[in-house]
Amino acid sequence: MIDRGYRVGEVFPASVCVVDDDVDFVSFLTRYLEARGCRVMAFASAEAFLSAPAALSAGFFLIDLTLPGADGVDLIGMIRAHSHAGIIVISGRMGPDAFSSALAAGADMFINKPVRFDQVYQAVVSVTRRLGPQPVSRGQWAFNIRSGCLVSPSGNEAALTGTEQKLFARLLLEGGEAVSRQSLAEAADIVPSKDDRNLDAAMFRMRRRIEQQTREPAPIKTIHGSGYATIDVTSDAG
Amino acid sequence: MAGLLIDVTTVQWAYLGLLIAFTICLGLMTQLTASSGLRWWLASNLTTAIAFPLFILRSEIPFGNVVFLLPTTLVIVSAALKLLAVIPAAQRRRRAWHMAMLVALFMAVYKLLDQAGWLAARLSFSLGTLSLLTLLIAHGASRNTRWRGIQGRGVLIISFTVSGVILAGLSARALGGNESFAYFSQGMAQSIAFGLNLLQLLLVHIGFIAVVIGRLTRVTVLKGARERELIRRRRLAEERGREMEAIAQERHALLELLTHEVRQPLNNAQAALQEISRTIDGQRLAALGMSQPVARLYDIIDQVVLALSNAIVAASLIERKSRQNARSVDLAEVAELAKGDCPLTAHGRITLLGADCPMFIQGDPVLLRLAFRNLLDNAIKFSAPETPITVKISVDEDRLGMIFEVRNIPTRPFTPDRALFERALRGDVSIEGSGLGLFIVREVSLIHEGTVDSRVASDGQTVFEMFFPA
Incomplete structure (x- = not known):
């Protein structure tokens, strides 16, 4: 197990809700998780889950996609509307549609059956770690222009260098639209090169810095053939 | 006149x-x-x-x-x-x-x-x-x-x-x-x-x-x-194209259905096996002479799961060549999950290096996990039991991207060959396999606009490397 500075006890949720119509699997998984001190609520359908109001307060959700009655994807959407807790899909479906629809509905990870219980456990740990011990609202990134700090939705901060601040401020000017490499290089006084390598290297280092300090994917995307753009970032003059 | x-x-x-x-x-x-x-x-x-x-x-x-x-x-x-x-x-x-x-x-x-x-x-x-x-x-x-x-x-x-x-x-x-x-x-x-x-x-x-x-x-x-x-002729070609597409979709749906139908009982068998392992103390299991059969059973299920995943993903990859499910993916997390997918008997041999901080790329986590799992499977198959397998995730400052690298000590001298990444081509026919594993690795790499390579390190170890541009 990789040690990233957490102890398993700190990152594994106290309660897990399992929604799956496979009675044998749910029964064995429940015993496995309960043996590790976790409280488990199991339901065989979305309807059964919805009839138990306390289920929504679970610290984590393990959902099967193929359920009798309401579909697992709809259930994920409903849970996500009320909870910020981690959601992992454990399903026998393998198509890209199943994956993308589950993630679009709000799931954090997709695991294919058959799955070992230790893999489920590890996946729950990974997602919980990614979301943070106390999952917070999945909001936007904020860039503080005065301090040059970028704050992640989880509240983690990344301190940018002078050049990186200029680059990020230029990206923010376009409000999520693509900014050309030339514009970025001019804004940050980066010596232009034929293949834009200097700028790409600066952007690469900035991404790495943000990811290392916040432990979250940097809110910057590469627009192939155009340049770069920010994703869900607000500026804060504060 | x-x-x-x-x-x-x-x-x-x-x-x-x-x-x-x-x-x-x-x-x-x-x-x-x-x-x-x-x-x-x-x-x-x-x-x-x-x-x-x-x-x-x-x-x-x-x-x-x-x-x-x-x-x-x-x-x-x-x-x-x-x-x-x-x-x-x-x-x-x-x-x-x-x-x-x-x-x-x-x-x-x-x-x-x-x-x-x-x-x-x-x-x-x-x-x-x-x-x-x-x-x-x-x-x-x-x-x-x-x-x-x-x-x-x-x-x-x-x-x-x-x-x-x-x-x-x-x-x-x-x-x-x-x-x-x-x-x-x-x-x-x-x-x-x-x-x-x-x-x-x-x-x-x-x-x-x-x-x-x-x-x-x-x-x-x-x-x-x-x-x-x-x-x-155009109409005929269009009709033929539609027919082929329908057949391909049908075949894919059948393959998915088949894998689903096989996966479900496999899942339950694995769950039951784990319940046995959990309820019967390890020492008692050993005394009963069941430790090895149980471990072997786990390995078999893992191999079947990998073969099924490879078959359906390969069929899907041949049809689509783009990152449909691209999102920010932490390579370290995916590497960790891929290690978890490997047979339990091999876990102790695999060491993950460089996974102490997140390294994100835009990618398809399911495909990346399967590609990494295949590289690990390749390393397990082509190395002696108990020998170490090293997985290293690193940043390539020159090429501005991330590297996922798997090293193992080969049982036989390894000769790097691009043909190894071709479909249905197997390096050593005496070792079980479908020939899909490294093909999937290459296709996943291409879908992520990256590269895949193999070489022999100076210490004689076999190295497989996937590079992903940032």
Whole structure:
């Protein structure tokens, strides 16, 4: 197990809700998780889950996609509307549609059956770690222009260098639209090169810095053939 | 009979007028067809139209009825152009050279005869050359396969043949005459010659116009038929494409269904196996001699799961070549999950390095996990039990991207080969496998615009490396 500075006890949720119509699997998984001190609520359908109001307060959700009655994807959407807790899909479906629809509905990870219980456990740990011990609202990134700090939705901060601040401020000017490499290089006084390598290297280092300090994917995307753009970032003059 | 006698000049002007009228008519026809033969024919007519006024002017002066070099050569050139007009376009370039040489030869011989003062021979030679060319035109028209079955072709051939024969007769007659003999003779003979000349002009043009219209009609009909055939073929291809797509979708759906149907009981079997492992103490399991069979059972299930995943993902990858599910993916997390997917017996051998901080790329986590799992499976299969397998995730500052690298100590010397990443190609047939694993690794790498490579490290270890640009 990789040690990233957490102890398993700190990152594994106290309660897990399992929604799956496979009675044998749910029964064995429940015993496995309960043996590790976790409280488990199991339901065989979305309807059964919805009839138990306390289920929504679970610290984590393990959902099967193929359920009798309401579909697992709809259930994920409903849970996500009320909870910020981690959601992992454990399903026998393998198509890209199943994956993308589950993630679009709000799931954090997709695991294919058959799955070992230790893999489920590890996946729950990974997602919980990614979301943070106390999952917070999945909001936007904020860039503080005065301090040059970028704050992640989880509240983690990344301190940018002078050049990186200029680059990020230029990206923010376009409000999520693509900014050309030339514009970025001019804004940050980066010596232009034929293949834009200097700028790409600066952007690469900035991404790495943000990811290392916040432990979250940097809110910057590469627009192939155009340049770069920010994703869900607000500026804060504060 | 005296009433039949027509003034030479009047007939020549009438001939010229008719020629110009046909030429205008043919000129208008060029708007309807791109036939190059028509253009050569027009050039021939224009050449004749230039030659005739010269004849007319010459006839006003003493001995004017004797053919002269320029107008006669123009008539020869005109006949040569008509020959080029009636033969297929593919033969035209070669024939054009022949005609050019013939005209040059004609001019040289004509000049020699002129200098020698053999006027009758000169006239006979001119008429003979014209006769030869006219017969060649008839021959050319009869050999043109593209004109076969077209109305008007017969008229054209017969007209030129008759003209050629008459000209040959005139040529023979001229040889026995004197310097005052002319093509447009005197009296009745002159009237007949005028009549034949005009009739020939009329017939060959009617014939040629009929051939051009016939060709045009045939081309239009063929074009229409070809277009209909193209539309039919396109429709067939579209239908076939839709059928193939439907079959592919059906096959994929069946494959998914099959894997789902197999996965579900496998899942339960694995869950039950884990329950046994959990409830029966490890030492008791060992005492019962069940430790190894249980571990083997886990391995078998893992192998079946990997084979099923590879089969369905390979089928899916062949159809789609893009990152449909691209999102921010932490390579360290995926590596950790891929390690978890490996058989439990191999977990202790795998060491993850460089995973202490997140490294994100835009990617498809399911595909990346399967690719990493396949590289790990490859390392497990091709190394001795208990030997270490090292997984390293690192940043490549030069190439501005991330590297996922797997190292193992090979049981046999490893030779890097790009062909290893081909579908259904296996490095060592004595080791179980479908030949899909490294193919999936390569395809996943390509989908992420990255590269995959294998090499032998300086310490002899086998290294497989995937690079992902940031």
